Amino acid sequence: MDAPSYRKLLTDGLWSNNVIFTQLLALCPLMAVTTTATNGLGMGLVTMVVLIASNVLVSMIRNWVPNSIRIPIFTLLIAALVTLVDQAMNAWLHDLHRVLGLFIALIVVNCAILGRAEAFAIKNRPLASAADGLGIGLGFTLALVIVGGCREVIGSGTLFAGASLLLGPHFKFMELTLLPGYRGFLLMMLPPGGFIMLGLILSAIRLGSTLRVKAAQPSRSEGQPGGCHV
Template structure:
């Protein structure tokens, strides 16, 4: 694949086909875990790691898997990788592991992971497949992190709350208190706040995409010659 094609894969995962705000896949963990930056980013990075490894694992054996049993084989490989990630978090980030709870093993059933394996890894080689999984996972992580930040700020008036669960007791001083003596806004940290925050992110992304499209059309229209005439550059 060319460098341009690799750039397209990154662009698709991060923006054009972002699984969180464009494809709207994996909404259950996205809405349930995104109550803070740390929770959202942690689950997003765990999912990105599983997606990268699963795509990279399935791509080299795609031609040896019988078509009739491909989905069970994909799920089995994904389940093994999720189990490894789950045990690593249990061993080294137990506090965060407890907070994320059931949503770590549920990565196995996350439609984002299986969708990328089926749509991309089963048809491409290892390098682009791994990049596709990483890009899609990173796009989801970005949405989870931003949504978690929005909800944490409005809900608690802080950022990076709970970071000690991931990085140890020494990271407690990293918590940023943006609004001193903030009483909290309950709606932001409840499920309705997650839906509202996600809707705002989708609207913002659509507005930016529409604005960029209009600018592109405007630029092309401004330099296009009038039909039946000649371009300004032809007058010398």
């Protein structure tokens, strides 16, 4: 696979084949953890690590896995990776681990991970599978951060609250209070707020795509000869 194809894998996963905005998958963690942009970033990065590792491992063993039992084997492999990541976060990122909690373990049933193993990794080499996992993981992280950031700003008037817990004390500058004295909007911090925000973002994306297509189309009068028309 040549270099442009690797670049296409990254760009497709980032936007045109985005897990959330295009495929509408993995909505459970989206609604549950995106109360802040920091939580979305943390969940996205953890999922991306699992995606890349599972894609590479599935690609490496694809020629030895019997077709009849490949799904249980892939699920067991993903579960082992998630367990390792969960224990590592509990040891080194304990504060963030307490926030994300149960949803780290639920990465095992994230259909996007098993879906990429089935749709891509089992058919391609490890390097290409790693690029696919990176692209899909970045797109998933981007979606979580966008939804989480919008919900956080409207819900509490802050942005990237608790970023120092995830990235370290040197990133405390990211913790912004955009609306001082803001009393908050509780609905946006609850799961229904996630559905509302996702719907608004999807509507904006669809509207932007429609306007872009219309702008690219030539007007009906262009290219027509002059004269009277009946």
